[in-house]
Amino acid sequence: MESLSHIIEIAKNFKGLKRKIEIGEITAILGEHEYDDAGFIDMGGINIVVSTDGITEDLVKSDPWFAGYYSVLVNVNDVVVKGARPMGYVNVMSGSRESRLKMAQGIKAGLDKYGLKLLKGHTHPDSSYEAIDAAVVGIAKRVAKGNTARPGDDVVMAVDLDGSFGVKGWVKCFDSTLKKGSSELGKMLDSIISAVELGLVKASRDISAPGILGSLAMLCEASSVGAEVDAGKIPRPDGNAISEWFISYPAMGFIFASDDESLVPRLREAGFSACVVGKFNDTKKISVGLGGDRRIFMDLSRESVFGVH
Numbered sequence: 001m002e003s004l005s006h007i008i009e010i011a012k013n014f015k016g017l018k019r020k021i022e023i024g025e026i027t028a029i030l031g032e033h034e035y036d037d038a039g040f041i042d043m044g045g046i047n048i049v050v051s052t053d054g055i056t057e058d059l060v061k062s063d064p065w066f067a068g069y070y071s072v073l074v075n076v077n078d079v080v081v082k083g084a085r086p087m088g089y090v091n092v093m094s095g096s097r098e099s100r101l102k103m104a105q106g107i108k109a110g111l112d113k114y115g116l117k118l119l120k121g122h123t124h125p126d127s128s129y130e131a132i133d134a135a136v137v138g139i140a141k142r143v144a145k146g147n148t149a150r151p152g153d154d155v156v157m158a159v160d161l162d163g164s165f166g167v168k169g170w171v172k173c174f175d176s177t178l179k180k181g182s183s184e185l186g187k188m189l190d191s192i193i194s195a196v197e198l199g200l201v202k203a204s205r206d207i208s209a210p211g212i213l214g215s216l217a218m219l220c221e222a223s224s225v226g227a228e229v230d231a232g233k234i235p236r237p238d239g240n241a242i243s244e245w246f247i248s249y250p251a252m253g254f255i256f257a258s259d260d261e262s263l264v265p266r267l268r269e270a271g272f273s274a275c276v277v278g279k280f281n282d283t284k285k286i287s288v289g290l291g292g293d294r295r296i297f298m299d300l301s302r303e304s305v306f307g308v309h
Contacts, residue, residue, distance in 0.1 A: 002243055004290040007231065008213075008297055010243040015170050017214035017305065024307030035222040035306055036146035037078040037206055038138075047143050051078030052135035056209075058169035060130040064099045066166075066173075067132050068106025073177060073251060075136035076114050077206040080189045081254050082145070083196030084138030088119040095130035103132050113182050144196045149203035149223040149257035151282040155216070158267045158274040159207070159235040160188065160252035171209055172248045174237070184271070191270030192254065200260040207253030210305070212246045216255055217286055217298050217305045223257075226300065229278030231290040242290075 011017070027033055038051035053074045060067040076086045089111060093100050100123060111118060116136065163176025177185060195201050205219040212234060220227050236245045252272070256263065257280055267274035284300040298305070 002241060004231070004288065004293040004295050007243045007246060007290070008288060008295050011211055011213045011246045012297065014211050014214065014247040016209035016211055016247065016249075017217070020210055020214070020218070020305050021307035024304065027306070027308070034145070034147055035218060036082075038082045038084070040082065040084075040140065040143050047084070047140040049079045049082050049084035049138040049140050049143065050135060051075045052133070053078065054131065054133040056169065056171055057130060059171060060095065060099070060103070060132055062169055064095070064102035064130070065106035068103035069110045070106075070173070071103075071132045071134040072107060072110025072114060072116065072136070074208065075134055076116075076189075077252070077254075079136050079138035080192055081204045081206045082138075082140060082143050083193055083201070084140035084143070085193060086114060086116055086136050086138045088137045089116045089134060090120045091132060091134035092122045092124070093132050094124035094127035097125065099130050100125070113177070113185065115182060115186070140196070142197050142199070144201040144204040146203060146205045146219055147222040149219055149225050149280045151225055151280055153202055153257040153259055153280045154276045155227050155229055155278040155280060156256040156258050156263055156274065157207075157212070157234055157277050158254045158256070158272040159250050160271060161235060161237050161273045162271070163237075163251060165248070172244070173251065174248050175251045177251045188252065188270045188272065191267055191272070195263055195266055200263045200266070201256050201258055203257035205255050207250055207255060209249055211248065212253070213286065213288065213297050214305065217300070219255055219257070220280070220284070220286055221300050221305050223280070224284065225280045226283035226285040226287070227278055227280045228287040229289070231288050233275050233277040235273035235275060
């Protein structure tokens with residue numbers, strides 16, 4: 001069995017988490033301090049929710065089709081976890097003709113699977129690099145923000161474990177979507193949207209490139225709270241080491257703050273492996289337990305994911 005100190009060390013030094021520290025310098029200039037998965041505009045009874053994200057260059061180079069597909073998926077997750085129904089997609093593609101064509105094929109597969117409309121695209125055919133950057137627009141009746149977790153709320157994690165690894169670089173993707181049809185995926189995503197609409201979710205964030213603990217740390221820092229979680233309760237594929245899983249990118253993984261007992265069974269009914277894995281608290285420390293051991297992953301009174309200290 002892995003030691004908790006080893007698990008913490010791997011997760012703390014993971015590139016996907018450490019690179020987030022660069023955000024602070026940019027937000028200091030732009031004046032944006034919510035650090036959420038997506039932004040929204042309240043139009044009076046309806047919210048326009050928008051997320052933008054880029055795919056790492058090594059993934060684009062190694063598998064441009066997959067990069068194109070995931071440029072849809074990652075942005076869909078970002079708006080869905082806020083409670084929005086994804087509607088439209090835009091992108092900017094850069095690279096060689098061969099790479100761009102493969103990216104376009106992956107994008108088309110993603111648009112078809114998630115039922116999105118291509119609103120606009122732009123192409124750089126003469127760039128010196130390979131890249132795909134994209135955004136998704138959604139509509140929400142109610143928005144679950146990423147900075148509203150409060151002490152005493154449950155830490156709920158929901159992951160689709162019906163998948164497999166396809167390592168493409170430092171981002172270790174655990175995909176559970178390619179083999180699923182649109183209706184099955186739609187049911188799972190609808191369970192999140194409806195939970196937000198019903199007020200079962202107080203705050204939310206998807207599990208992304210910083211890994212499970214890193215994504216939890218982002219939610220905690222944005223909310224100015226700490227959390228105490230049990231590593232053994234976090235949904236995990238059979239036969240997978242905790243240290244490896246904690247730095248993986250599950251295609252369908254989400255973290256919620258909730259005080260409603262009906263959230264977990266609702267997510268399980270839709271196909272997620274969901275569990276209350278801990279509690280948010282007022283310490284600003286993220287504490288992880290495993291067996292009889294407990295250690296601090298981050299002390300947000302002295303450290304920052306976003307580089308704002």
